[in-house]
Amino acid sequence: MSEHSKPSDLIIRGQAVGQDGDGLIRLNDIWTAAGFTKNQRPGDWVRLPTTLKRIERVLELITGKSRNYTKADIVRVLKTRIGSGGGTYADVRLALDYAEYLNPKLAIEVKEVFLRYKAADPTLADEILERASPEANRWAGMRAMTRSNRNSYTLTLKTHGVAEKGYMNCTEAVYQALLGGKSYQLRAQRGLPPKTNLRDHMSIDELAYIMAAEALSAERIEEEARQGNIQCADASSIGAMAIKQAIEADRRNRQKPML
Numbered sequence: 001m002s003e004h005s006k007p008s009d010l011i012i013r014g015q016a017v018g019q020d021g022d023g024l025i026r027l028n029d030i031w032t033a034a035g036f037t038k039n040q041r042p043g044d045w046v047r048l049p050t051t052l053k054r055i056e057r058v059l060e061l062i063t064g065k066s067r068n069y070t071k072a073d074i075v076r077v078l079k080t081r082i083g084s085g086g087g088t089y090a091d092v093r094l095a096l097d098y099a100e101y102l103n104p105k106l107a108i109e110v111k112e113v114f115l116r117y118k119a120a121d122p123t124l125a126d127e128i129l130e131r132a133s134p135e136a137n138r139w140a141g142m143r144a145m146t147r148s149n150r151n152s153y154t155l156t157l158k159t160h161g162v163a164e165k166g167y168m169n170c171t172e173a174v175y176q177a178l179l180g181g182k183s184y185q186l187r188a189q190r191g192l193p194p195k196t197n198l199r200d201h202m203s204i205d206e207l208a209y210i211m212a213a214e215a216l217s218a219e220r221i222e223e224e225a226r227q228g229n230i231q232c233a234d235a236s237s238i239g240a241m242a243i244k245q246a247i248e249a250d251r252r253n254r255q256k257p258m259l
Contacts, residue, residue: 012110021196024079024089027098030110034102042088045098046078058091084191142204146211153214157232160221166229170236174213177240179206209247213240 010017010025015033018026027042034040045051058077059069077091090098092114100107157170172182175198179186183198192201199207217239220226226235 010113012106012113017113018085018087020079020081020085020089021193022076022089023092024077025092025095026085026087026089027095028087030095030099030106031102034099034106037102040102042090042098045101046088051094051097054094054097058093062091139204139207142207142211143199146199146207149211149215153218156218156221160226160232161228162232163229166232169229169233170217173233173237174210174217174240177237178209178213178244209243213243216240216242 010019012030012033015029017029017033020026027045031037031041046055055074055078056069059073060066062076063069063073065073077094079089081087081089096107096111096114099110154167157167162170175181175183175186181189184194186198187194187196190201192198199210202210214236217236220235220239221232224235226232
C-alpha cells in the first residue's frame with residue numbers, strides 16, 4: 001500500500017504527520033498544520049542558534065557524549081531527505097520544540113496527539129480511520145489481523161526453541177518463498193529506507209498471503225514437532241511455498257479459456 005493511501009498514526013489539525021523508519025517526525029507536515037507560516041520553515045528554524053543548542057542537548061541525551069558528534073550520531077536526531085517523502089525529519093523532542101516555535105497552541109495539540117500515540121490509545125486510531133477512505137480502513141483491518149496472527153506465529157516459534165536471529169531467519173524464509181526476496185531486497189525494490197517496517201508498505205493481498213503462510217507454517221511446526229532455528233525456518237519456507245503454489249495455480253486456472 002502506498003504511503004499516501006494508508007492511514008497515518010498521527011494527525012494534527014487534519015494534516016497527516018509523517019515518520020521515517022527511525023521514528024523521526026517530518027517537520028514539514030507540522031509546518032503545514034500551522035498554516036504555512038512565512039520564514040518559519042524547518043530549514044529556517046534549524047539554522048537558529050537556539051535550535052542548535054537544543055539539537056546538541058538531544059544528541060547528548062541519546063549518545064551520552066557532550067561533543068565530537070559523528071554524522072551517524074546527528075542523523076539519529078535530525079536529517080534531511082530529498083525526493084518522494086522528502087523533508088526535514090527530527091527527534092520527537094525537537095518536533096515539539098518546532099511546533100512551539102510555530103505556535104504555542106499548536107505545540108499543545110501536537111503534544112496531546114503524541115501522548116495518545118505513545119499510550120497506544122485505541123480511540124486515536126479509530127478517529128483517524130473515521131476520516132480515512134474505505135481502502136485505508138480495509139488495509140488497517142488486515143494489518144491488525146496480520147499483527148495478531150504474527151504474535152501467534154512467534155509464540156509458536158518460541159515454544160519450539162527458536163532464539164535470537166532465528167526469528168528473523170524464519171521471517172526471511174517466509175518472504176523469500178512467498179515474495180521472492182529477503183526483507184532488505186524487498187525494501188530496495190520498493191524504494192524504502194533500510195529500517196522501514198516492510199509490512200506497513202504491503203498491499204492488502206500481500207498481507208493476507210503472509211498471514212496464511214505464517215499460520216500454515218505454525219501448524220507444520222506444531223504437528224511435526226520441529227525444534228530450533230533451522231528446523232522452524234525450514235518449516236516456514238515450506239508453509240510459505242505451499243501458499244505461493246496455491247496462488248500461482250489459481251491464477252493459471254483463471255487464465256484458461258472458458259468452454
